[in-house]
Amino acid sequence: MLLVAGHDSDTFGDEQSPRRLLGTTTVYEGRVWDVVSEEFTLTDDGESITRDFIRHPGAVAVLVLNDDDQVLLIRQYRHPVRMALWEIPAGLLDEEGEDFVDAAARELAEEADLTAGRWHVLVDLFLSPGSSSEALRVYLARGIGDVPESDRHTRTHEEAEIELKWVDLDTAISAALEGRIHSPSAVAAILAAGVARGNGFADLRPATTPWPEHPSQHSTWPRGAVLES
The missing domain is CATH 3.90.79.10 (Nucleoside Triphosphate Pyrophosphohydrolase)
Incomplete structure (x- = not known):
């Protein structure tokens, strides 16, 4: 188990944590959402991991x-x-x-x-x-x-x-x-x-509070680029 230090208990929260994206393939195109398969690494020199998920407009x-x-x-x-x-x-x-x-x-x-x-x-x-x-x-x-x-x-x-x-x-x-x-x-x-x-x-x-967690607000993750978490 990894213990995270340095986060005040009153202000902790989820964080964007982009990782190195190696490739994206659309497996299925639907009327409302698609199923995509993405290959990525957790660290710069980490092993390749593939995950399939629904790409949803929110x-x-x-x-x-x-x-x-x-x-x-x-x-x-x-x-x-x-x-x-x-x-x-x-x-x-x-x-x-x-x-x-x-x-x-x-x-x-x-x-x-x-x-x-x-x-x-x-x-x-x-x-x-x-x-x-x-x-x-x-x-x-x-x-x-x-x-x-x-x-x-x-x-x-x-x-x-x-x-x-x-x-x-x-x-x-x-x-x-x-x-x-x-x-x-x-x-x-x-x-x-x-x-x-x-x-x-x-x-x-x-009501006008920004919503950076919505996928439309994320930065584009360049294929093969090393992105800092």
Whole structure:
């Protein structure tokens, strides 16, 4: 086990740690994400290692909190797990150049017919860092309003079955801790909101906070170049 020294216990955090990239091959090209195979070394003179993973555009999600301390959950069918899950509004970052919080507002309008006047960053996640580059930013949205009827998005496929439900935050916390809901974005957001509520959400980051962990913000790693960690 490697013990890391020199990190204050109050300020420690994940760090970008680029390694020497020897090559990248696209194994599968999908509609939304690709599977790539990359060869790299952990050190300058280290052995070659190959890893396959999903190259994902990333996503944003929204925990909506109303003035009655209720959060908005949506029920949607997810085919890979063959279950209808209680989730929070979310969507892919698949529109080039779109600001992260603007994408979150778009998804909130499309999936829940809602707008929000106050936005904060609630939590940032890598959903499965051992197998996917997917980065997720979850926002807390308050100051809720309705999208005008004439401007509402027409939902299709699985989204056409979406059901909306307002749930007391404490009830949602219990559901997460008791294993009754399983969406990672919903569970993380609900528990984070429960903690943040303790001081009136004063410690949350502004919605415009940079997100350097998202793959689009990484520097390009030249093939064969030695990059310092």
